[in-house]
Amino acid sequence: xxxxxxxxxxxxxxxxxxxxxxxxxxxxxxxxxxxxxxxxxxxxxxxxxxxxxxxxxxxxxxxxxxxxxxxxxxxxxxxxxxxxxxxxxxxxxxxxxxxxxxxxxxxxxxxxxxxxxxxxxxxxxxxxxxxxxxxxxxxxxxxxxxxxxxxxxxxxxxxxxxxxxxxxxxxxxxxxxxxxxxxxxxxxxxxxxxxxxxxxxxxxxxxxxxxxxxxxxxxxxxxxxxxxxxxxxxxxxxxxxxxxxxxxxxxxxxxxxxxxxxxxxxxxxxxxxxxxxxxxxxxxxxxxxxxxxxxxxxxxxxxxxxxxxxxxxxxxxxxxxxxxxxxxxxxxxxxxxxxxxxxxxxxxxxxxxxxxxxxxxxxxxxxxxxxxxxxxxxxxxxx
Ligand SMILES: Cc1cc2nc3c(=O)[nH]c(=O)nc-3n(C[C@H](O)[C@H](O)[C@H](O)COP(=O)(O)OP(=O)(O)OC[C@H]3O[C@@H](n4cnc5c(N)ncnc54)[C@H](O)[C@@H]3O)c2cc1C
Numbered sequence: 001x002x003x004x005x006x007x008x009x010x011x012x013x014x015x016x017x018x019x020x021x022x023x024x025x026x027x028x029x030x031x032x033x034x035x036x037x038x039x040x041x042x043x044x045x046x047x048x049x050x051x052x053x054x055x056x057x058x059x060x061x062x063x064x065x066x067x068x069x070x071x072x073x074x075x076x077x078x079x080x081x082x083x084x085x086x087x088x089x090x091x092x093x094x095x096x097x098x099x100x101x102x103x104x105x106x107x108x109x110x111x112x113x114x115x116x117x118x119x120x121x122x123x124x125x126x127x128x129x130x131x132x133x134x135x136x137x138x139x140x141x142x143x144x145x146x147x148x149x150x151x152x153x154x155x156x157x158x159x160x161x162x163x164x165x166x167x168x169x170x171x172x173x174x175x176x177x178x179x180x181x182x183x184x185x186x187x188x189x190x191x192x193x194x195x196x197x198x199x200x201x202x203x204x205x206x207x208x209x210x211x212x213x214x215x216x217x218x219x220x221x222x223x224x225x226x227x228x229x230x231x232x233x234x235x236x237x238x239x240x241x242x243x244x245x246x247x248x249x250x251x252x253x254x255x256x257x258x259x260x261x262x263x264x265x266x267x268x269x270x271x272x273x274x275x276x277x278x279x280x281x282x283x284x285x286x287x288x289x290x291x292x293x294x295x296x297x298x299x300x301x302x303x304x305x306x307x308x309x310x311x312x313x314x315x316x317x318x319x320x321x322x323x324x325x326x327x328x329x330x331x332x333x334x335x336x337x338x339x340x341x342x343x344x345x346x347x348x349x350x351x352x353x354x355x356x357x358x359x360x361x362x363x364x365x366x367x368x369x370x371x372x373x374x375x376x377x378x379x380x381x382x383x
Pocket of ligand 1 (some may be wrong): 009010011012013014015032033034035041042043044045046047048119120121145146147148149150151168169170171210212244245246263264265266269270275276277278279281
């Protein structure tokens with residue numbers, strides 16, 4: 001068995017952030033992934049202000065926007081009518097995950113993490129992992145950063161998530177030949193999915209168009225995606241759809257067990273209103289690695305989980321507030337009050353945009369919502 005200080009399973013944003021942090025601190029780290037890089041991940045690729053700031057903090061440089069599309073205008077739509085167009089907003093960077101994740105992965109290797117990607121995992125057993133090619137790797141601490149279908153979470157809990165409580169998204173990449181959406185602003189369509197929304201994000205060489213929302217509330221997600229595409233003048237053929245779960249705010253209060261810490265999607269760290277997950281994945285990967293480092297430096301690997309849980313408190317609080325707030329945004333009985341308020345109030349539009357851009361935190365938003373709630377409730381019952 002080859003021994004390391006830390007094994008990181010999954011080389012997405014959470015895993016590469018964790019591996020970079022631990023390897024840069026001088027620890028012996030192996031970075032595992034069943035895929036070989038570069039690999040793709042179904043995602044809108046919206047890289048927010050929050051992502052840019054965590055990227056700078058974790059990888060020690062500004063995010064290079066050369067490969068991304070940057071937009072400073074966004075439109076909000078509801079059932080085919082435009083609610084608002086906001087111009088000169090803070091820049092939104094739209095990335096292709098195949099490139100973004102490869103950049104993060106290369107950072108981890110440059111920091112000194114050992115590349116063990118391209119091999120599926122056969123078994124996890126406490127402090128060791130056996131790869132399907134027979135190799136056995138051991139470590140004092142394992143960080144499970146292997147996404148929504150996490151094998152580490154399955155090892156700990158029997159299954160990664162209850163799919164009836166999490167979200168699901170469908171996407172296509174529309175080519176420029178199909179429709180020139182490239183010069184368009186970002187577009188968000190409320191009500192294209194129940195407890196979720198539709199999006200159209202211009203990229204270099206394509207436009208990522210998708211719908212996503214709570215899985216249980218959208219048994220007809222494919223039909224919704226077809227209707228959304230048709231409304232944009234695109235081909236709604238279901239054969240081109242790709243789907244992926246997202247743990248939409250269903251975070252784990254205790255992110256792991258014993259010497260196994262879960263980060264990113266594996267720990268359910270996705271914003272339940274906007275669906276943003278890249279920033280939370282990178283940050284939680286960093287926090288998991290820092291907790292592991294501290295515990296190892298005290299020769300007490302079993303302390304890592306408690307340290308990690310404490311360091312996640314602020315993020316958990318934010319996601320908890322968001323999960324409660326989403327009721328008055330997405331619950332079908334509140335939809336008309338929400339869109340009415342959105343149409344009328346420049347402040348609400350600005351707040352929503354800042355939320356999406358990762359420029360506003362939920363505690364601040366919650367205070368603003370409490371101030372407006374009486375009028376909002378009145379609007380709901382006037383209808
Ligand atoms: C349709 C959709 C649109 C989205 N749009 C956005 C957006 O615009 N902006 C945003 O911020 N977030 C978005 N998200 C969320 C975002 O994609 C995730 O939150 C983010 O990718 C989480 O990063 P991660 O590192 O935790 O997991 P992942 O990025 O999923 O990486 C996990 C890694 O683990 C590997 N792995 C999995 N299983 C195993 C195994 N058994 N053995 C070894 N390796 C394994 C995988 O190959 C993968 O490389 C979207 C999600 C969906 C589904």
